[in-house]
Amino acid sequence: MADTEAVKRYETTQSEWDRIAATKEFKDLMATKKIFIVPAFIFFVVYYFALPVLVGYAPTFMATKVIGVVNIAYLFALSQFFVAWLIAGLYVKAANDFDRLAADIISKAEIAQGGK
Amino acid sequence: MSTSLVMFLVFIAITLGITYWASKRSTGSSAYFAAGRQIKGWQNGVAVAGDYMSAASFLGIAGIIAFQGYDGFLYSVGWLVAYLTVLLVVAEPLRNAGKYTMADVLAYRLKPRPVRAMASLSTLTVSTFYMIAQMVGAGTLVALLLKDSGIKFPTAVIGVGVLMIVYVVFGGMLATTWVQIIKAILLMAGTFLLSILVMAHFGFSFTNFFNAIGAVSYHDAKGVLVTKDFLTPGLRYKPPYGALDLISLGIALIFGTAGLPHILVRFYTVPDAKTARNSVVWAMVLIGSFYIMTTFLGFGAATIVGPDFIKGHGGTNMSAPLLAQALAGNIFFAFISAIAFATILAVVAGLTISASTSFAHDFWTNVIHKGVERKPGEEVRVARIAAFVVGAIAMTIAIKLGPTANVAFLVALAFAVAASANLPVIVLSIFWRRFNTVGAVMGLGVGLVASLFLIVISPSFMAIDPPTVVGAARHMIQAKAWFPLENPGIVSVPLGFLGAIIGTLLSREPSAETKFNELLVRSNTGLGAEKAVAAH
Numbered sequence: 008m009a010d011t012e013a014v015k016r017y018e019t020t021q022s023e024w025d026r027i028a029a030t031k032e033f034k035d036l037m038a039t040k041k042i043f044i045v046p047a048f049i050f051f052v053v054y055y056f057a058l059p060v061l062v063g064y065a066p067t068f069m070a071t072k073v074i075g076v077v078n079i080a081y082l083f084a085l086s087q088f089f090v091a092w093l094i095a096g097l098y099v100k101a102a103n104d105f106d107r108l109a110a111d112i113i114s115k116a117e118i119a120q121g122g123k
Numbered sequence: 124m125s126t127s128l129v130m131f132l133v134f135i136a137i138t139l140g141i142t143y144w145a146s147k148r149s150t151g152s153s154a155y156f157a158a159g160r161q162i163k164g165w166q167n168g169v170a171v172a173g174d175y176m177s178a179a180s181f182l183g184i185a186g187i188i189a190f191q192g193y194d195g196f197l198y199s200v201g202w203l204v205a206y207l208t209v210l211l212v213v214a215e216p217l218r219n220a221g222k223y224t225m226a227d228v229l230a231y232r233l234k235p236r237p238v239r240a241m242a243s244l245s246t247l248t249v250s251t252f253y254m255i256a257q258m259v260g261a262g263t264l265v266a267l268l269l270k271d272s273g274i275k276f277p278t279a280v281i282g283v284g285v286l287m288i289v290y291v292v293f294g295g296m297l298a299t300t301w302v303q304i305i306k307a308i309l310l311m312a313g314t315f316l317l318s319i320l321v322m323a324h325f326g327f328s329f330t331n332f333f334n335a336i337g338a339v340s341y342h343d344a345k346g347v348l349v350t351k352d353f354l355t356p357g358l359r360y361k362p363p364y365g366a367l368d369l370i371s372l373g374i375a376l377i378f379g380t381a382g383l384p385h386i387l388v389r390f391y392t393v394p395d396a397k398t399a400r401n402s403v404v405w406a407m408v409l410i411g412s413f414y415i416m417t418t419f420l421g422f423g424a425a426t427i428v429g430p431d432f433i434k435g436h437g438g439t440n441m442s443a444p445l446l447a448q449a450l451a452g453n454i455f456f457a458f459i460s461a462i463a464f465a466t467i468l469a470v471v472a473g474l475t476i477s478a479s480t481s482f483a484h485d486f487w488t489n490v491i492h493k494g495v496e497r498k499p500g501e502e503v504r505v506a507r508i509a510a511f512v513v514g515a516i517a518m519t520i521a522i523k524l525g526p527t528a529n530v531a532f533l534v535a536l537a538f539a540v541a542a543s544a545n546l547p548v549i550v551l552s553i554f555w556r557r558f559n560t561v562g563a564v565m566g567l568g569v570g571l572v573a574s575l576f577l578i579v580i581s582p583s584f585m586a587i588d589p590p591t592v593v594g595a596a597r598h599m600i601q602a603k604a605w606f607p608l609e610n611p612g613i614v615s616v617p618l619g620f621l622g623a624i625i626g627t628l629l630s631r632e633p634s635a636e637t638k639f640n641e642l643l644v645r646s647n648t649g650l651g652a653e654k655a656v657a658a659h
Contacts, residue, residue: 017650021640027640028640033647036647036648037647044212048207052377055200055204056370059370060370062366062369063370070355075330076333076334078355080354080355084197088411088415091407091411095206095403099401109649112650
């Protein structure tokens with residue numbers, strides 16, 4: 008375990024970095040990440056900007072009352088919080104897979120280095 | 124001595140105790156700049172929330188909702204959603220590949236000196252401007268809350284300034300972290316109590332509460348008594364530019380939060396990327412709960428206290444403290460005031476440490492001395508001096524500007540620079556192999572200059588005031604604004620990206636492209652990431 012600041016960080020040659028980057032394991036990790044992160048990012052950006060766009064350009068629709076005085080505008084704004092939490096929760100779940108794939112790559116890299 | 128003052132003093136005593144404790148702990152760069160990377164996930168999450176939720180959130184948003192209803196609530200949404208960018212894009216790669224500052228990631232495969240010099244300039248700009256805005260707010264607030272104690276604006280600013288310097292110089296990141304944690308817990312507790320009291324006032328009936336929001340009576344600018352539905356949009360953001368300004372603010376928040384130096388440095392205080400990720404989730408739970416509760420604070424103040432009364436007793440920023448007073452008397456008013464004070468202190472301490480870290484680590488060690496620390500402990504010593512200098516500069520400017528200074532634009536500016544200068548280069552350096560030094564320097568430069576220029580020609584800086592407005596409250600340039608929006612993000616963020624991309628395409632840098640694989644593997648797997656330092 009690290010107990011001083013002089014801990015050497017993992018260093019290796021350029022060709023070794025290139026080799027790791029080209030392995031199937033690493034490509035799988037990148038693909039797995041991309042499958043979740045890209046759609047999640049696009050979804051939340053679109054969902055978020057829908058709020059100011061609708062409030063700004065369709066104010067009458069947004070002022071439609073749903074329950075008592077509570078209107079679509081308020082409910083949509085409130086939903087943003089829960090959607091953000093939901094995406095964060097899904098990401099943490101998906102990230103467990105990333106961690107597993109990454110741990111595999113790290114242990115292989117360290118074994119390769121130790122074997123030199 | 125007023126109750127508020129006693130509560131302030133209790134908070135100050137506790138935080139100074141923590142600073143003393145932190146100063147006794149292990150020394151060294153990693154301990155000073157990153158709390159030894161031993162902060163737990165939940166602790167860092169609470170500290171991120173404490174670092175982020177400023178007095179502008181607590182007092183400002185409650186005030187906007189109390190006066191402009193739904194539009195104020197709309198304004199508060201983006202402050203949480205922005206954390207998805209931090210979570211999905213920035214936090215983990217930064218923790219995996221960096222050491223103390225955001226520039227560590229940029230300098231990884233690019234030429235370190237020009238990139239760090241620009242990144243440090245951008246960090247110092249964001250932090251100092253944001254700090255001045257907070258200090259003017261703190262001075263006004265403390266002077267207002269403690270007016271019975273005879274404490275005036277300059278004394279209040281100096282008090283806040285000296286305390287933040289003491290936390291940072293003596294206690295480093297560890298003390299700053301705990302000040303932020305205590306503040307966040309106090310803020311959440313106070314907000315929760317206020318929310319419960321608001322609901323109790325309405326007999327715990329949401330129907331009664333929302334019916335009251337549906338009909339708020341007050342005197343408008345012309346002095347006519349009007350009754351408005353505060354849940355209807357449009358009381359703040361009006362045509363022709365209202366919606367566009369809100370979208371522009373959203374862009375600044377969504378891209379800027381993930382580029383705020385004082386938030387980013389927090390991710391270096393945890394042991395690994397997984398903990399960094401968990402801390403963002405903790406922060407999102409707190410920040411989201413807080414902004415949902417602004418419903419009770421803001422609409423509660425509108426319905427129970429009323430805009431007319433607030434206007435006559437200190438103005439919009441006093442909405443939450445006055446609500447506390449109306450619901451539970453002077454002791455609770457004092458408690459909420461003390462929380463507001465703690466809120467400001469925790470944020471300015473975070474800003475001070477990020478500014479001084481960037482100066483010492485990026486500029487002093489890496490730009491001037493080419494990455495070599497000449498004597499052990501030099502970097503920490505330089506950071507301590509920098510914290511003192513940055514704090515003194517911010518204090519001096521805040522006192523010179525005075526309590527009536529129109530400084531709201533400084534906050535917009537900080538987010539605009541973070542979104543337009545910092546974020547594009549962070550993202551491109553992690554994701555684009557072709558990206559190079561010229562691109563990074565141009566991206567940072569164009570983002571910084573575009574944000575500054577657009578703010579200067581915006582309505583927050585340029586406007587024609589009536590002769591009744593005097594002194595520092597007047598707009599800096601007395602003319603019609605050239606740029607119609609208060610938030611420049613919608614123009615400056617694309618410009619920042621464009622600058623970075625065009626700069627990159629102007630030249631080729633084979634070494635940067637070669638080293639991309641190393642950064643890619645490191646940032647995505649955590650291979651060789653900086654480790655935690657065990658306590659001595």
